[in-house]
Amino acid sequence: MRACLCEPCAPPSHQDSRSWLAFLDRCTTLSLPHYKQVHALMLRSHALARSSLLDRAISTCAPLDPAYAARLLLNLPPPENPNSFAFNALIRAHAAAPCPHTKHQAIVLFRLMLLRSNPMPDKFSFPFVLKACAFLFALFEGKQIHGLVFKLGLAMDPYVNNGLVHMYASCGVANLARQLFDEMTEKNVVSWNSMIYGYVQLGFFEEALGLFSEMNRLGDVAPDAYTVHSVVCACAGLGAFALGVWAHRLATRLSLDNEQSLLMCNALIDMYAKCGCVTIARQVFDKMGSRDVSSWNTIIQGLSVNGSGHEALDMFSRMLKDGFKPNAITFVGLLSACAHSGLVNQGLSTFNSMRSRYGIEPAIEHYGCMVDLLGRNSRLDEAYELITTMPLTPDAIIWRTLLDSCTRSPGKLDLSKVAASHLLELDSDTSGAYVLLSKAYARANRWNNAGEVRKEMSLNNVAKPPGCSYLELDGVVHEFLAGDTSHSRSRDIYSMLDEVEGRLRSNGYVPDASKADVAEPDGGKEQSLLLHSDRVAIAFGLISTTPGTTIRLMKNLRVCSDCHHVIKLVSLIYEREVIMRDRARFHHFRQGSCSCMDYW
Incomplete structure (x- = not known):
């Protein structure tokens, strides 16, 4: 045994607790096999019967092999005067492991700790097991643990409450998370981060930014790197460019370690790309000191949604040249880039290379991109054949993608019915x-058939989500619905809409009534087009910014072809660049043309 260990880590000659603890302190750099040798020697000398030594032995090897550490604890007789330290170390190690099964063992160990009842959980046990519950979306177990928190009198502990807020937010119960957060008498930066990031995870971006504003207003706690990271992610979700730039400035004033810097840069690339600022996104990417696969995936996806398909493929070549191995997410971005840029041959080649060259089995998302690629290029029969022969069961997104393509291709009404039938099922x-x-x-x-479909939709109590557009101005996000009159500048907005309509018609614009709501009477179809939410938002942008200022907006639905044509004319007539992010992609309108080349 002694020959297997290096001299500085030779076992103590005196077998008392102090000597063993000093010996274990010198063994912090040992590998797991060496630790097992040490543990064998400790078992032979009965050292592990002492609580302090068992705790130290468990805590040193648990991060290396949680399962081995658990066997070591559970297969030994309980030491005299046991405490929670060893169990806490085990629960923490299991909760921090990347494998979901190992994380679940953290909950199992916590339950075993309760069954043994000696020791009982303490305030250090709960944050770790709640972290596992959050990752596994184990709301049922999380609620039971919450009840135990009350029973043990730990309901006022800030660290336990931080874990509960994170657990409820991760499990999608934002109202309970916020209720707990508001009731906390003592909040630290982790408390604020848990709630803000919880909102971001759930897509409640405005609420996340509102809570961050409250944090700044109170001034009791300073934001850290994780706070700013959540704010950047919220800005990405809202397309809030000005707020994102401000958050970027705030990030540059923080002292970030390598891991935090990597995380922040990836978020900034995503934010700028989702605000339509691909140039700045690339600048952030190019200045990164170190990158991971997520960095490459983020910039490739950013180029993709902004219609820069060739640049995305070039970035992939650069990724391979730098020695990074692509994963399944990489190919979602690449195939999406090909679909948004009409690169059919490149898309087919990329799809075929996944399995043959990189050993990645295509998932449902990749088949969805291929259906989109073929459908956008009017190769609908090939898209349908791919769906019917793919080794996976097509989901609703696949059929919706095909149906969406059919609506833009004349003469494919029968295929539209087939796709709609599958989608409704x-x-x-x-x-x-x-x-x-x-x-x-x-x-x-x-039109009669179209009306019948809408009637059936009404009879089944299915409602279409209203079109909604967002425009950020001076750090404030303004929301507009179709025909919206609730804005404080509504009178000025509609006056500008009338001006825009007049100038459009003088430039030969004729509304496409087929893009209007089917429920509108024939005389009202053209009028309803004029009041689409994106046009209302652009009118607000025209009256609220100086000539030449870029107008940025986001829409929750896909922009209709009539509005797309109108915005091209607006960019020409008013000499404005308009950057729109709709449900599918970005559109950069400049001087009467769009970056999508009318291909979306």
Whole structure:
């Protein structure tokens, strides 16, 4: 045994607790096999019967091999005067492991600790097991643990409450997370980060930014790197460019370690790309001191949604040259880039290389991108064949993608019906199938059939989500619905809309009534087009910014072709660049043309 260990870590000659503890302190750099040798020697000398030595032995090897550490603890007789330290170390190690099964063992160990009842959990036990519950979305177990917190009198402990806030937010119960957060009498930066990041995870970006504003207003706790990271992510979700730039400035004033810097840069690349600022996103990427696969995936996806397909493929070549191995997410970005840029041959080649060259089995997301790629290029029969022959069961997104492509291709009404039928079987409670099928009928000028689809939609109590556009001005996000009159500058907005309509018509614009709501009477279809939410938002941008200022907006639905044509004309007539982020991609309108080249 002694020969297997290096001299500085030779076992103590005196077998008392102090000597063993000093010996274990010198063994912090040992590998797991050497630790096992040490543990064998400690077992032979009965040292592990002492609580302090068992605790130290467990805590040193648990991060290296949680399962081995658990066996070491559970297979030994309980020491005299046991405490929670060893169990806490085990629960923490299991909760921090990347494997979901290992994380679940943290909950199992916590339950075993309760069954043994000696020792009982303390305030250090709960944050670790709640972290495992948060990752596993184990709301049922999390609620039981919350009840135990009350029983043990730990309901006022800030660290336990931080774990509960994080658990509830991760499990999608934002109201309970916020209630706990508001009731906390003592909040630290982790408390604020847990709630802000919880909002970001759930897509409640405005709430996240509102809470961050409250944090700054109170001034009791200074934001750290993780706070700013969450704010940057919220700005990305909202397309809030000005706030994102401010958050970027705040990040540059923080002292970040390498891991934090990498995380922050990846978030900034994503934020700038989702605000339509690909140039700045690339600048952040190029200045990074170190990158990981997520960095490459983020910039490739950013180029993709902004219509820079060739640049995305070039970035992939650069990624391979730098020695990074692509993963499944990389290929989602690449295939999406090909679909958004009409690069059919490159997309087919990339898809085929996944399995043959990189050993990555295509998932449902990759098949969805291929259906989108083929459908956008009017190769709908090939797209349908791919769906019917793929080794995976097509989901609702696949059929919706095909149906969406059919609505833009004349003469494909029969295929539209097939796709709609499959989509309704999988997802009959949402409006997508009804709306797209009615559009297919409208494109074929079969208005009665389109009306029947909308009637069936109404009878089934299925509502279409209203079109909504967002425009950020001076750090404030303004929201507009179709025909919205709730804004404080509504009178000025509609005066500008009238001016825009007049100048559009003088430039030869004729509304495409087939893009109007089927429910509108024939005389009102053109008028309803003029009041789409994106046009209202752009009118607000025109009256609220100086000439030449770029107008940035985000829309929750896909922009219709009539509005797309209108915004191109607005960019030409008013000499404005308009950057729109819709449900599918970005559109950069400049001097009467769009970056998508009318291909979306």
